[in-house]
Amino acid sequence: MAGPRPVVLSGPSGAGKSTLMKRLLKDYEGVFGFSMSRLNMLPMLLGATLLPVADVFSSKDVVMSTAISEGRKVTCPPDYHYTTREAMQEGIDNGDFIENAEFSGNLYGTSKSAIEDVRAQNLICILDVDIQGVRNIKKTDLDPIYISIQPPSMEILETRLRDRQTETEESLQKRLEAARQDMELSKEPGVFDVVIINDDLDKAYEELTAILIDEIKKVQEVKS
Ligand SMILES: Nc1ncnc2c1ncn2[C@@H]1O[C@H](COP(=O)(O)OP(=O)(O)OP(=O)(O)O)[C@@H](O)[C@H]1O
Structure with missing residues (x-):
């Protein structure tokens, strides 16, 4: 398939994924598009009866759009797709979704086709998913680069x-328990292409960009 490979960023809550992504x-x-697979933008949609199929949007300027739901105006991330339940x-x-969840009666999820759409737009799709999401993606032909971001220790994570x-x-206790499991799973051979220990932020960022530079160049070459 044409376009840059997607990137899976996984790792415990607090490991530094958002911090590294923001910098990228x-x-x-x-250069990047990304999936709000952690449903960070959900509060904006809580009033909506519309059901997003895919929660992928690009890193280009985000212009919020509005929709009318039950007579009320709701603000939506622009690239959500909506469908019936x-x-x-x-x-x-x-099996068209790599992740899905139900929240306040609405279904949310990231579809494989939405990830392919980002790729077709010549953007690197970043998928911030948990270990279950990683396993689901492994069953697809999306062919991402799998990166695990890990904290130096449980104490530092806390x-x-x-x-x-x-x-x-x-x-906090729930996240720490999940982190223990995540740290163990990240050591399993063959799950991740690379595990980055985010101790010094600059060093971790350097490691991350070094892994992604070939895909970044691909995007930039097509643009120029
Ligand atoms: N290398 C680092 N050194 C010190 N603090 C860091 C480092 N990396 C991240 N942090 C800080 O740790 C906290 C957690 O980082 P961040 O929110 O990026 O984690 P996350 O993996 O995205 O978590 P979540 O999955 O819950 O969104 C933030 O306050 C961030 O500023």
């Missing part, structure tokens, strides 16, 4: 998560 998007504008459920049953001040004690 800033340094290489117009029945059609979406059928897609999930057919400190970073506490300092980020985004967690309750309960959610």
Whole structure:
């Protein structure tokens, strides 16, 4: 398939995936598209009865669009695709989604075709997925580069998560338990192409860009 290979970024919550991604998007504008597979933008859609099929949008300027749901105006990320619940459920049953979740009565998910669309637009699609997402992607022919971002230790991960001040004690403990499992799984041979230990941020970023540089160049060459 033409276009740059997608990139899977996986690893425990707090390992630094978003921090590294933000830097990539800033340094290489117009090169990456990414999937909001962690459903970060969900609150914006909570009022909607519309059902996104695919939650992929590009790193180019994001212009929010609006839709009318039950007589109310709701703000939507622009590149969400919407469908009926029945059609979406059928897609999930057919294995067309690499991730899906139900939240407040709405179904959300990332479809394989949406990832292929990003690739067809000459953008590197970044997929921020958990280990289950990694396993699902392995069953497809999407052929991404699999990268695991890991913290230097559980102690440092806990400190970073506490300092980020985004967690309750309960959610923190859940994330730490999931992190223990993730750290073990990342060591399994053949799961990831590369495991980056995010100790020094600059060094981790250097390692990440070194892995991605061939795909970045591909995008830039087509553009020029
Ligand atoms: N190398 C580093 N050194 C020190 N702090 C770091 C480093 N990398 C990231 N951090 C900090 O650790 C915290 C967690 O990072 P970040 O939010 O990027 O993690 P994440 O993997 O995206 O987590 P989640 O999956 O929950 O979104 C942030 O406050 C970030 O600023």
